Amino acid sequence: MRMSQTVIRPDKNPPKDAATINHRLLVQAGFVRQLTAGIYTYLPWGLRVLRKIEQVVREEMNAIGGEELLMPMLHPAGIWKQSGGWDSIDVLYKLKSRTGKEYALGQSQEEVVTPLMSEFINSYKDLPRAVYHIQWKFRDELRAKSGILRGREFYMKDMYSWHESQEDFEKFYEEAKKAYLKIFSRLGLVAKATEASGGSFSDKISYEFEVLTEAGEANILYCDECEFCVNVDDIGKYDEGGECPSCGKGLLKPSKAAEVGNIFDLGEKYVKAFGLQFSDQEGKKRYPVMGCYGIGISRTMGVIVERFNDERGIVWPESVAPFMVSLVSLGVGEKAEEIYQQLVKGGVEVLWDDREESAGVKFADADLIGNPYRVVVSERTLADGEVEIKRRDSDTTERVKLGELVDRLI
Amino acid sequence: MRMSQTVIRPDKNPPKDAATINHRLLVQAGFVRQLTAGIYTYLPWGLRVLRKIEQVVREEMNAIGGEELLMPMLHPAGIWKQSGGWDSIDVLYKLKSRTGKEYALGQSQEEVVTPLMSEFINSYKDLPRAVYHIQWKFRDELRAKSGILRGREFYMKDMYSWHESQEDFEKFYEEAKKAYLKIFSRLGLVAKATEASGGSFSDKISYEFEVLTEAGEANILYCDECEFCVNVDDIGKYDEGGECPSCGKGLLKPSKAAEVGNIFDLGEKYVKAFGLQFSDQEGKKRYPVMGCYGIGISRTMGVIVERFNDERGIVWPESVAPFMVSLVSLGVGEKAEEIYQQLVKGGVEVLWDDREESAGVKFADADLIGNPYRVVVSERTLADGEVEIKRRDSDTTERVKLGELVDRLI
Numbered sequence: 001m002r003m004s005q006t007v008i009r010p011d012k013n014p015p016k017d018a019a020t021i022n023h024r025l026l027v028q029a030g031f032v033r034q035l036t037a038g039i040y041t042y043l044p045w046g047l048r049v050l051r052k053i054e055q056v057v058r059e060e061m062n063a064i065g066g067e068e069l070l071m072p073m074l075h076p077a078g079i080w081k082q083s084g085g086w087d088s089i090d091v092l093y094k095l096k097s098r099t100g101k102e103y104a105l106g107q108s109q110e111e112v113v114t115p116l117m118s119e120f121i122n123s124y125k126d127l128p129r130a131v132y133h134i135q136w137k138f139r140d141e142l143r144a145k146s147g148i149l150r151g152r153e154f155y156m157k158d159m160y161s162w163h164e165s166q167e168d169f170e171k172f173y174e175e176a177k178k179a180y181l182k183i184f185s186r187l188g189l190v191a192k193a194t195e196a197s198g199g200s201f202s203d204k205i206s207y208e209f210e211v212l213t214e215a216g217e218a219n220i221l222y223c224d225e226c227e228f229c230v231n232v233d234d235i236g237k238y239d240e241g242g243e244c245p246s247c248g249k250g251l252l253k254p255s256k257a258a259e260v261g262n263i264f265d266l267g268e269k270y271v272k273a274f275g276l277q278f279s280d281q282e283g284k285k286r287y288p289v290m291g292c293y294g295i296g297i298s299r300t301m302g303v304i305v306e307r308f309n310d311e312r313g314i315v316w317p318e319s320v321a322p323f324m325v326s327l328v329s330l331g332v333g334e335k336a337e338e339i340y341q342q343l344v345k346g347g348v349e350v351l352w353d354d355r356e357e358s359a360g361v362k363f364a365d366a367d368l369i370g371n372p373y374r375v376v377v378s379e380r381t382l383a384d385g386e387v388e389i390k391r392r393d394s395d396t397t398e399r400v401k402l403g404e405l406v407d408r409l410i
Numbered sequence: 411m412r413m414s415q416t417v418i419r420p421d422k423n424p425p426k427d428a429a430t431i432n433h434r435l436l437v438q439a440g441f442v443r444q445l446t447a448g449i450y451t452y453l454p455w456g457l458r459v460l461r462k463i464e465q466v467v468r469e470e471m472n473a474i475g476g477e478e479l480l481m482p483m484l485h486p487a488g489i490w491k492q493s494g495g496w497d498s499i500d501v502l503y504k505l506k507s508r509t510g511k512e513y514a515l516g517q518s519q520e521e522v523v524t525p526l527m528s529e530f531i532n533s534y535k536d537l538p539r540a541v542y543h544i545q546w547k548f549r550d551e552l553r554a555k556s557g558i559l560r561g562r563e564f565y566m567k568d569m570y571s572w573h574e575s576q577e578d579f580e581k582f583y584e585e586a587k588k589a590y591l592k593i594f595s596r597l598g599l600v601a602k603a604t605e606a607s608g609g610s611f612s613d614k615i616s617y618e619f620e621v622l623t624e625a626g627e628a629n630i631l632y633c634d635e636c637e638f639c640v641n642v643d644d645i646g647k648y649d650e651g652g653e654c655p656s657c658g659k660g661l662l663k664p665s666k667a668a669e670v671g672n673i674f675d676l677g678e679k680y681v682k683a684f685g686l687q688f689s690d691q692e693g694k695k696r697y698p699v700m701g702c703y704g705i706g707i708s709r710t711m712g713v714i715v716e717r718f719n720d721e722r723g724i725v726w727p728e729s730v731a732p733f734m735v736s737l738v739s740l741g742v743g744e745k746a747e748e749i750y751q752q753l754v755k756g757g758v759e760v761l762w763d764d765r766e767e768s769a770g771v772k773f774a775d776a777d778l779i780g781n782p783y784r785v786v787v788s789e790r791t792l793a794d795g796e797v798e799i800k801r802r803d804s805d806t807t808e809r810v811k812l813g814e815l816v817d818r819l820i
Contacts (some may be wrong), residue, residue: 005475007530007531007536007539007541008477009530035482035486035522036486037483039481039485041479041522044479047480067417067455068457069452069453069456070452070457071451073483074449074503074548074563075446075548076445076449093505095504095515097550098500099552112451116445116451117417120419121419136482136483136546138484142508142509161717200633284602377763
């Protein structure tokens with residue numbers, strides 16, 4: 001993409017109302033704009049990042065047998081009354097049509113997916129089964145000041161599964177947990193699987209996937225020796241500095257953290273409310289065990305920015321960067337066009353700063369946008385048949401022969 | 411995809427509440443489920459079709475210089491009050507948060523995109539400019555009985571453009587019109603660009619893109635000799651059977667038609683309401699001319715089903731079919747697996763009916779689902795080292811050597 005041909009520009013001035021790093025940098029770099037508190041437009045480069053995160057999540061959900069479908073956001077009130085959520089969930093947006101029909105805006109999809117699947121799950125032969133969708137959700141949040149970390153409208157992957165037995169659910173939960181850790185690892189994040197309460201979804205323990213960051217809203221205690229980690233906002237039984245109850249060796253350390261995913265054991269709550277039963281091997285009608293698996297796609301984008309930035313801007317991990325390369329051309333005319341085409345043909349995603357701006361402005365904008373590599377072409381480098389290449393997360397520049405550029409970046 | 415591994419099944423029983431062909435066939439074939447009137451879940455195969463239509467539209471919008479972004483659906487009331495739509499648009503869903511904040515659900519996005527772009531369009535150098543997004547929209551329809559032809563929640567591409575002059579807008583309008591006709595042609599449809607009123611968007615004439623189908627809600631008159639076509643619900647000046655006012659040769663014929671796209675000349679309505687101005691070459695502040703270009707993605711999917719079906723089911727055009735091939739294996743064990751793998755490796759999208767069902771059930775389901783090719787593998791065909799191949803839109807079967815199958819389908 002040529003920067004001269006896109007209308008959206010980075011802007012070094014921070015937005016007035018940005019209380020968090022992700023909000024500030026995503027606006028300055030030209031990735032998002034806030035429409036109103038908690039509700040954002042994704043500008044072209046921001047949409048590229050969102051789609052890349054979404055695709056990583058999709059691939060790993062497919063890999064464990066999830067089937068993708070797409071459920072609607074406008075829900076008839078009846079299903080929310082049937083589950084009890086209509087009266088008990090305070091973040092549920094409610095509305096009425098002009099003829100008096102009541103609706104809720106989906107903040108989760110148990111109320112849609114459970115009656116839907118009751119048509120398709122009839123026998124033990126239909127189990128286990130997992131379906132997911134990636135869809136926008138709505139929460140009537142009292143406060144929404146954390147940029148895209150906590151939105152009133154936010155993008156989420158939610159998977160649902162049904163199982164013949166608790167044992168089978170727990171087996172699948174372990175697979176899903178591994179898939180989650182793989183997803184976050186592919187996105188450049190270290191997430192901790194953390195015990196928490198089931199909130200409004202379940203009276204059982206749930207698991208949250210928490211990324212350590214000061215911008216997070218959760219308070220966790222994690223063991224400095226093993227994987228043990230708890231959310232102490234929900235479960236206060238543990239002491240800061242105390243001995244790890246899991247390995248007995250490490251000490252429990254406190255941190256702020258952001259929840260990027262969760263897994264709930266929903267037990268029989270929704271299958272009972274919506275009459276989803278299956279015939280077991282003896283022909284007896286039984287309720288399956290149901291699980292729910294969320295990942296906040298837009299929130300994860302915000303967490304990545306909170307984790308990967310410096311005083312000059314964002315430092316995107318390669319897996320989700322809008323482009324692999326910022327190509328900065330300094331007054332070299334046609335030769336830059338040639339190098340741009342060489343990169344495009346080589347399959348390198350490249351943002352070419354072909355504007356008539358100073359080197360200083362171009363370098364500053366490249367750093368703010370945060371693509372993993374910066375490639376500079378100038379008369380000086382071309383005199384040696386070379387370009388200058390620098391990783392965004394390093395201060396070391398090196399010279400690369402023109403003919404070797406694509407190979408260096410793929 | 412193996413049918414034994416997906417939970418969703420075709421079902422020969424028509425849904426009770428289906429008043430239209432698209433609703434009935436899409437439910438029977440397992441593509442969608444109605445959550446409530448006008449609101450649908452897209453099951454895995456239905457989602458594949460929706461995404462293919464979306465991708466065709468995206469490619470052609472990119473080709474004429476549209477930049478893709480993504481705007482939110484939950485809009486603060488203020489922007490709708492500023493444009494006047496809050497009080498004048500009867501299909502606008504309105505809601506209040508628990509703290510009394512008022513919102514509308516987006517039924518179009520002029521109110522979001524115009525203030526957004528006022529930040530980026532400042533000078534004549536920033537014009538012309540076109541941005542689009544593909545996003546769900548909401549309309550408080552009094553009736554919603556046409557399946558996915560008219561949804562209360564529906565998927566739409568909407569592009570917006572800004573121009574220095576009326577002349578430049580009209581130049582871009584012609585490009586957009588060509589892009590639209592190309593899109594519908596790629597989707598297997600013949601659309602007619604039809605004059606209509608601008609409705610709530612504009613007091614100028616607008617253009618609708620209409621596909622002739624009995625399931626449509628529009629009444630049109632079209633010339634049987636040239637491209638002339640009008641929507642007579644809006645513009646009554648023309649007579650059925652009369653002489654074409656454009657070519658003077660053809661006669662005007664009536665038809666029902668479904669609107670799959672539209673283009674509005676918005677003039678200065680929204681740029682004035684939101685103060686979007688640019689400095690012209692003399693440094694004078696002026697309002698640009700604004701245009702809006704919609705295509706109903708989910709509606710187009712419904713129109714395709716209305717146009718391409720027979721008594722046995724759907725007949726998908728190749729460009730949007732969920733799979734290119736329905737592979738029907740009749741008791742041939744491992745050899746079918748081999749052929750399935752051969753197709754997958756050859757890049758053919760294939761739905762393998764590997765269920766333990768009769769030939770009759772498998773053939774009926776393949777016809778109902780409507781993939782362009784059916785490939786049958788049986789002991790009889792394998793004895794000759796062949797498979798049987800049949801197009802969904804033909805009754806002729808032919809034999810193809812196993813080694814030539816992939817080439818035949820690519």
